[in-house]
Amino acid sequence: MNRERALVLLSGGLDSTTILAMAISEHMEVTALSFRYGQKHTQELDRAEAIAKHFGVKEHLIIDLDPEPFRGSSLTEDKPIPENRKGISDQIPSTYVPARNTVFLSIALGIAESREADHIFIGVNSVDYSGYPDCRPEFIEAFQHLANLATKNAVKGNPPRIHAPLLYMTKAEIIKRGTELGIDYGMTLSCYQPNSTGESCGICDACTLRLEGFRANGLTDPARYRKTSDDD
Amino acid sequence: MNRERALVLLSGGLDSTTILAMAISEHMEVTALSFRYGQKHTQELDRAEAIAKHFGVKEHLIIDLDPEPFRGSSLTEDKPIPENRKGISDQIPSTYVPARNTVFLSIALGIAESREADHIFIGVNSVDYSGYPDCRPEFIEAFQHLANLATKNAVKGNPPRIHAPLLYMTKAEIIKRGTELGIDYGMTLSCYQPNSTGESCGICDACTLRLEGFRANGLTDPARYRKTSDDD
Numbered sequence: 070m071n072r073e074r075a076l077v078l079l080s081g082g083l084d085s086t087t088i089l090a091m092a093i094s095e096h097m098e099v100t101a102l103s104f105r106y107g108q109k110h111t112q113e114l115d116r117a118e119a120i121a122k123h124f125g126v127k128e129h130l131i132i133d134l135d136p137e138p139f140r141g142s143s144l145t146e147d148k149p150i151p152e153n154r155k156g157i158s159d160q161i162p163s164t165y166v167p168a169r170n171t172v173f174l175s176i177a178l179g180i181a182e183s184r185e186a187d188h189i190f191i192g193v194n195s196v197d198y199s200g201y202p203d204c205r206p207e208f209i210e211a212f213q214h215l216a217n218l219a220t221k222n223a224v225k226g227n228p229p230r231i232h233a234p235l236l237y238m239t240k241a242e243i244i245k246r247g248t249e250l251g252i253d254y255g256m257t258l259s260c261y262q263p264n265s266t267g268e269s270c271g272i273c274d275a276c277t278l279r280l281e282g283f284r285a286n287g288l289t290d291p292a293r294y295r296k297t298s299d300d301d
Numbered sequence: 302m303n304r305e306r307a308l309v310l311l312s313g314g315l316d317s318t319t320i321l322a323m324a325i326s327e328h329m330e331v332t333a334l335s336f337r338y339g340q341k342h343t344q345e346l347d348r349a350e351a352i353a354k355h356f357g358v359k360e361h362l363i364i365d366l367d368p369e370p371f372r373g374s375s376l377t378e379d380k381p382i383p384e385n386r387k388g389i390s391d392q393i394p395s396t397y398v399p400a401r402n403t404v405f406l407s408i409a410l411g412i413a414e415s416r417e418a419d420h421i422f423i424g425v426n427s428v429d430y431s432g433y434p435d436c437r438p439e440f441i442e443a444f445q446h447l448a449n450l451a452t453k454n455a456v457k458g459n460p461p462r463i464h465a466p467l468l469y470m471t472k473a474e475i476i477k478r479g480t481e482l483g484i485d486y487g488m489t490l491s492c493y494q495p496n497s498t499g500e501s502c503g504i505c506d507a508c509t510l511r512l513e514g515f516r517a518n519g520l521t522d523p524a525r526y527r528k529t530s531d532d533d
Contacts, residue, residue: 130369132367132369132370133367134366134367135364135365135366135408137362137364137408137411137412137415138364138407138408138409138410138411138412138414138415139411140415141414141415161453161456165453167410167411167412167414167415167452167453168407168408168410168411168414168451168452169411170451171407171410171411171447171451171452172404172407172408172410172411174407175370175400175403175404175406175407176367176369176370176400176404177370178370178399178400178403178404179369179370179371179399179400179401179403179404180369180370180399182370182373182399182400183369183370183372183373183399202450202451202452202453202455202456203450203451203452205450207450208447208450208451211443211446211447211449211450211451212447214443214446214447215403215440215443215444215446215447217443218434218435218437218439218440218443219400219402219403219434219435219440219443220399220400220403220434220435221393221397221399221434223434224393224434
């Protein structure tokens with residue numbers, strides 16, 4: 070039996086590691102895709118590499134992107150990362166990166182064609198998330214519609230399918246599912262501002278959402294923190 | 302009066318130079334965007350630079366892209382460029398580049414946000430073209446729909462507008478319009494396989510379409526050719 074081929078967008082965080090484990094549990098042959106896009110927290114790429122290796126993916130590509138489109142964000146520029154925000158606000162936070170998922174999925178679309186991959190997995194979530202426009206269901210639907218038209222494979226009636234299995238899950242549900250799949254979340258790094266030894270801050274949005282998710286499952290987050298919300 | 306800002310995708314060819322002239326004729330403040338994506342015919346980037354300078358654009362960005370998504374094309378790999386094809390065939394030719402316009406427009410979407418540009422111009426054409434899926438009206442519509450959802454500016458009700466003014470024009474009409482705008486098409490390079498002195502082949506699809514367009518206008522193409530279809 071030929072295994073189906075999938076590209077999995079892998080940042081090295083909790084969500085993308087969960088979708089990687091999901092794709093592998095569906096017996097797909099995986100190419101993991103990571104991006105160096107000018108993010109300050111490049112440690113996530115080391116984590117992505119270790120995670121891809123741990124899961125024995127067929128191939129792990131780290132794509133270098135010109136940082137020009139991604140300017141203006143506190144993830145890419147010398148601006149403070151928001152801390153200790155309670156819940157999700159209506160405002161899009163400064164950690165928003167312009168057109169990031171549009172660019173990532175576009176690159177994946179090209180690679181899917183050359184790799185003959187029928188599936189693209191992306192770990193976006195629209196429940197416990199930071200309000201980024203390109204993490205919403207309507208964005209994913211619109212990208213699927215674009216993918217249905219954009220490529221030679223699409224014209225031949227075989228566009229890649231965009232999978233966003235975490236889209237409607239809470240962070241707690243994601244962690245529960247990943248734990249069932251045997252993921253050691255200690256490998257993952259979600260923090261927007263880890264220190265040089267790889268310890269997470271515990272107070273950025275990514276850490277806050279993650280810690281709440283573990284707490285809701287009655288679990289302790291195995292990530293290393295230099296300070297947790299619980300210390301406050 | 303504040304001038305409206307536009308990004309113009311500029312390859313250095315006939316079509317993109319025409320839309321640059323059109324954007325400027327509409328008094329827009331232009332940032333020209335070119336891409337180094339692994340194309341063999343990198344001379345087009347020198348032309349794009351000269352053209353941007355000639356038109357006095359505010360800024361010209363050449364974005365370096367990892368060639369990974371664009372593999373498999375005869376424009377990026379050591380494969381022969383189709384020659385002497387008559388008319389447009391139903392087959393997508395080997396010069397098709399996977400997801401190229403999707404990636405280019407995605408990058409433009411990010412840059413439009415940081416540059417506060419409300420307009421993105423792309424010189425796609427669905428009449429005298431090579432059958433590329435990402436040059437069709439439905440592709441441009443789908444990308445506009447995506448752009449209406451993807452970014453912070455979109456959420457604020459201000460997505461950039463994608464302009465494809467050449468979409469329904471014949472090559473002859475494009476050349477007529479550009480000539481009216483005073484373009485010296487001798488500056489432009491359309492050929493997929495120019496020689497080292499910048500002479501066009503005259504027999505690839507890009508040259509064939511271009512030569513027919515000038516002929517239909519009763520004009521001589523000012524580009525330098527090492528061999529034209531007329532010589533056959």
